[in-house]
């Protein structure tokens with residue numbers, strides 16, 4: 596299956612094929628020089644499979660985890676590119692989950708002012724959401740994605756076979772971002788989560804197709820793209836505050852969505868889905884402390900912040916509210932409306 600992200604000179608294909616990693620020559624020029632950026636959380640067999648088909652590729656591997664999506668890792672990867680004499684005609688492949696894609700893409704966007712970037716996402720989270728759209732970034736000083744760029748990949752190659760080596764917590768983590776996509780844009784995707792058996796292929800294709808359309812309409816998040824941030828206002832704050840637990844990104848987004856579902860029946864449905872996915876419940880938090888993190892959200896201004904609410908499944912509302920209103924929401928918790 597092939598989808599196209601139409602962005603004039605930044606357009607690119609998304610390939611979704613089982614065993615795509617076994618046939619990489621169908622998607623990439625095997626004669627080019629590539630830096631394959633990955634992390635040690637990815638089973639080596641996927642890295643070996645890719646490298647074996649690209650004779651001029653070398654691997655840069657960093658320790659896995661959001662805690663390593665930082666400037667230190669960025670520098671380490673940069674140094675390796677320089678050591679290997681990567682030139683402007685060479686390309687970087689991010690092979691891994693959201694952290695690898697975000698960090699690898701940010702390196703690609705800045706090395707020699709930008710080299711070609713290919714994204715091969717290997718987790719549910721990156722296959723349903725983060726690999727498409729060109730948001731590349733690192734965290735800094737506990738603030739999520741605060742240093743980054745919009746830099747579109749040349750292609751996204753999704754091989755769902757890579758999910759076979761993923762642990763169940765990681766699968767659930769990523770599925771929350773697909774649930775988010777359904778909640779804001781298409782109730783049929785929400786219903787997929789209410790079936791007895793989850794059909795990952797259907798969920799991945801539906802989610803990334805919805806995301807693709809939003810990115811096409813608003814590449815640089817001047818307006819509508821901000822709806823993809825549903826759940827992230829408080830979710831990112833919880834993720835930053837509890838980085839040492841750690842909760843996974845999708846788990847925090849699941850928690851964060853519950854604050855902005857005003858219809859009790861829908862909230863009940865979402866809670867049931869999150870429970871089925873084993874998403875942890877919201878920890879006891881200090882509203883003031885979480886508010887201090889919310890104030891650093893990229894969708895915020897000095898007095899106000901844009902938040903997304905889902906009034907009914909498959910729809911959204913963007914609102915500008917004040918920080919005292921966020922405080923009230925945090926003080927009320929998820930069940931008080």
Ligand SMILES: O=C(O)C(=O)C[C@@H](O)[C@H](O)[C@H](O)COP(=O)(O)O
Nearest residue numbers: 724728730739740820823824827893
């Ligand atoms: O692609 C987008 O736009 C998104 O908002 C997708 C989010 O799910 C993703 O977590 C993104 O990285 C968050 O963006 P940020 O601008 O809040 O850092």
